[in-house]
Amino acid sequence: xxxxxxxxxxxxxxxxxxxxxxxxxxxxxxxxxxxxxxxxxxxxxxxxxxxxxxxxxxxxxxxxxxxxxxxxxxxxxxxxxxxxxxxxxxxxxxxxxxxxxxxxxxxxxxxxxxxxxxxxxxxxxxxxxxxxxxxxxxxxxxxxxxxxxxxxxxxxxxxxxxxxxxxxxxxxxxxxxxxxxxxxxxxxxxxxxxxxxxxxxxxxxxxxxxxxxxxxxxxxxxxxxxxxxxxxxxxxxxxxxxxxxxxxxxxxxxxxxxxxxxxxxxxxxxxxxxxxxxxxxxxxxxxxxxxxxxxxxxxxxxxxxxxxxxxxxxxxxxxxxxxxxxxxxxxxxxxxxxxxxxxxxxxxxxxxxxxxxxxxxxxxxxxxxxxxxxxxxxxxxx
Amino acid sequence: xxxxxxxxxxxxxxxxxxxxxxxxxxxxxxxxxxxxxxxxxxxxxxxxxxxxxxxxxxxxxxxxxxxxxxxxxxx
Numbered sequence: 485x486x487x488x489x490x491x492x493x494x495x496x497x498x499x500x501x502x503x504x505x506x507x508x509x510x511x512x513x514x515x516x517x518x519x520x521x522x523x524x525x526x527x528x529x530x531x532x533x534x535x536x537x538x539x540x541x542x543x544x545x546x547x548x549x550x551x552x553x554x555x556x557x558x559x560x561x562x563x564x565x566x567x568x569x570x571x572x573x574x575x576x577x578x579x580x581x582x583x584x585x586x587x588x589x590x591x592x593x594x595x596x597x598x599x600x601x602x603x604x605x606x607x608x609x610x611x612x613x614x615x616x617x618x619x620x621x622x623x624x625x626x627x628x629x630x631x632x633x634x635x636x637x638x639x640x641x642x643x644x645x646x647x648x649x650x651x652x653x654x655x656x657x658x659x660x661x662x663x664x665x666x667x668x669x670x671x672x673x674x675x676x677x678x679x680x681x682x683x684x685x686x687x688x689x690x691x692x693x694x695x696x697x698x699x700x701x702x703x704x705x706x707x708x709x710x711x712x713x714x715x716x717x718x719x720x721x722x723x724x725x726x727x728x729x730x731x732x733x734x735x736x737x738x739x740x741x742x743x744x745x746x747x748x749x750x751x752x753x754x755x756x757x758x759x760x761x762x763x764x765x766x767x768x769x770x771x772x773x774x775x776x777x778x779x780x781x782x783x784x785x786x787x788x789x790x791x792x793x794x795x796x797x798x799x800x801x802x803x804x805x806x807x808x809x810x811x812x813x814x815x816x817x818x819x820x821x822x823x824x825x826x827x828x829x830x831x832x833x834x835x836x837x838x839x840x841x842x843x844x845x846x847x848x849x850x851x852x853x854x855x856x857x858x859x860x861x862x863x864x865x866x
Numbered sequence: 867x868x869x870x871x872x873x874x875x876x877x878x879x880x881x882x883x884x885x886x887x888x889x890x891x892x893x894x895x896x897x898x899x900x901x902x903x904x905x906x907x908x909x910x911x912x913x914x915x916x917x918x919x920x921x922x923x924x925x926x927x928x929x930x931x932x933x934x935x936x937x938x939x940x941x
Contacts, residue, residue, distance in 0.1 A: 519883045522904035534887040548935070550884050720882050722912035733882040 485816045488853050493640050493668060493795050493844035494820055495690050495697060502750040507696055510746040517739055519719040529742045536749040537732070543752055544666075544685055545676040546703035553735040554701045554745055558667040559585040561686035561702035564735060565663055566590065566634070568710035569684075574631035576601040577622060577660075579646065581608065581639045581829040586665055590634070608644045608832065611790040615647035619654050632661040637669035641829045641842060643771060643793025645673065652681030667691060671755045672794050673764050683708055692763075692794075693755060695748030698741045704731065714738070763847045767794040770845045770854055777858030784861065787833050787840060796843045797833070800861065804838045808864065812841075815860045819843050876921040878928075879905070879914060879939035886915035892934045898923050914939075 489497045510532065516525030518533050537549035546552060555561050566589050570576065578586055580603050593599045604625045607613035622633065633655050638645050648664060655662035663684045666675060671692025677685055682705065689699030704710075712727045716737030720728045728734050755763065771792045778784050783801040800808050809821030823830050823839040830839055845854070880886035886902040893900050900919040919927050931938060 527902075530883055531887070534884060537884065538891075549888055550882075718882075720912075720914055724911055728882060730881050730885060732884050 487816045487818065488849070488857065489818045490843045490845050490849065490853075490857065491818045491820050492691065492846040493824075493842060496692065496694050496846055497818075498848070499696065499747070500694055500751065500754045502754060503694060503696065503747045506750045507743045507747040510743045515742055517719075518742055519733070520717075520739070532746050532749065533740060533742060536745045536752075539749055539752045540687075540701055540703065543756070544670075544687070544703055545678045546685065547678075547706045550731050551706060552701055552703050553732045554699070554740050555736075556698055556741075557690070557700035558665060558686050558688040559700075561688075561700050562586055562634075562663070562665060563589050564713040565684045565686060565702055565704075565710070566593070566632075568713050568735075569661060569663075570599055570632060572598050573629060574599045575627045575629045577604050577625050577630060577633040578602075579604055579606050579635040580832040581606055581636055581641075581644060581646075581826070582634070583636060583640055583665065583667065583829070584825040584827070585667070586634050586636070587828055603828070606644065606646060606832070608639070608642065608788055608791070609834070615650040618647060619650050622651060622654060626658060626660070630658070630660055632663055634663040634665065636665040636667065637675065638666075638673065638793065639795065639826075639829060640668050641795065641824050641826050641840075642788045642797050642833065643791040643795050644788065645669070645793065648675075648680040648682065655683075656681040668794070671751075671760065671763065672767065674760050677703060677705060689744065689748040689751065693748060694751030696744040699744035699748040699751075709734075712737070758847060764793075766847050767845065768792050770849055770851065771796050773851055774843065774845070774854040774858060777855060778861060781858065781862045787835060794844055794846070797835070797840045798843070799836065799840045800864070803864075805841045806838065808841050808861075811864050812857075812860065817857055817860065874921060875918045876924055877903070877916040877918045879916050880936075881914055881939055883915045885936065886917055889917050889931055889934075889936050889938075892936060893917075893919070893927060893930060896926075896930050898927060898930070900927070 514528035516529045518529040537552040540552045541549045562585050590601050602625050604622050635646050652662050661683045664682050666687045670687045685703045689695035690697040714737045715727050718733040720733050785799050787797040805821035821841045880889050890900050900917045903916050905914050905916050
């Protein structure tokens with residue numbers, strides 16, 4: 485039985501050959517500990533990491549390579565930025581579509597009595613929702629002590645994209661830190677930190693950028709500093725008790741994953757070669773095509789059908805999403821069912837108890853696979 | 867990247883390795899070849915990274931890095 489992978493919102497698969505080959509080449513030939521020694525392998529690893537920093541900074545309009553900090557994944561990037569920046573008494577705004585990677589650290593800080601937060605509406609169920617309406621709602625929610633606004637660029641449960649440029653301008657005008665979770669958008673749609681007034685961009689390497697798992701990073705705007713989230717060896721000023729003052733070493737305690745970062749660099753090069761807009765268009769077309777196929781099937785309910793991008797969310801009435809996901813797996817389709825770590829977003833969209841089935845194809849999927857998927861859903865409906 | 871210290875060469879503290887590599891890249895774009903070297907561990911704060919360049923280019927190096935917003939540390 486052929487496997488059709490449609491869970492790219494969780495992690496992209498398959499990875500391009502140049503990614504897997506570079507990971508292997510790194511482990512075979514130059515996997516010294518970067519920034520820890522002056523020998524050839526340590527320096528070779530450091531040079532590869534520096535090359536990847538340059539690529540990340542350039543790809544997202546993030547300025548100097550020193551602004552790029554590597555970590556495990558977007559969740560760790562978000563935790564580092566959130567917990568390194570917020571102070572007791574701060575107020576935070578988050579969108580009603582946030583993943584638990586944002587909601588949980590923010591809610592924990594609130595439960596600990598450190599901060600307060602509010603959720604702003606994105607009006608995603610309204611086909612006529614527009615940037616000014618969202619910004620008006622955000623402005624209403626801003627308080628004197630609002631220090632940070634966090635939002636996902638693209639939802640992980642539907643194809644909603646938030647108007648970053650407008651939200652960013654509003655935050656910049658009010659002196660509020662604008663933190664963006666680019667878990668679903670990086671590599672799928674263009675991001676320009678400078679134009680969008682983004683202060684901190686949190687990115688997974690293993691999704692749209694086609695890198696290995698363990699290759700996350702965040703980019704801080706020029707000159708923005710914060711407290712450290714973890715401390716430890718940095719290979720720099722070892723006689724001092726505190727972490728170095730300058731980025732990126734300040735925020736990168738412990739050994740980086742050189743193989744993952746080397747693979748990420750090849751993933752970014754692949755995305756650049758194909759073109760983000762080409763990827764975006766292909767995913768949009770697959771989404772529209774699949775939706776048309778699924779709409780013909782009785783008992784299938786598609787959520788926010790007016791939005792088209794890399795994610796489609798649906799249910800089949802009378803069957804739980806988990807059961808449908810399990811049945812689809814028996815036919816070779818890899819999809820994700822349930823709440824997708826985004827209970828807040830599911831509440832906003834109004835999905836039933838048990839969540840829904842998420843289909844997230846990639847540039848590498850085809851229309852014929854969408855047809856086969858819809859035929860299988862129909863077959864399972866009978 | 868060579869680690870050898872050259873006779874007649876000047877060095878400037880760059881702090882972290884990333885900063886040193888960025889300085890090297892910026893200077894290379896201006897036609898000045900520099901080396902990144904790990905400093906002596908016996909220094910007051912512990913080891914860091916320095917860039918090594920021809921002393922004849924000292925003024926030019928500092929000006930290029932100043933324009934690129936790359937801070938050098940006096941050692």
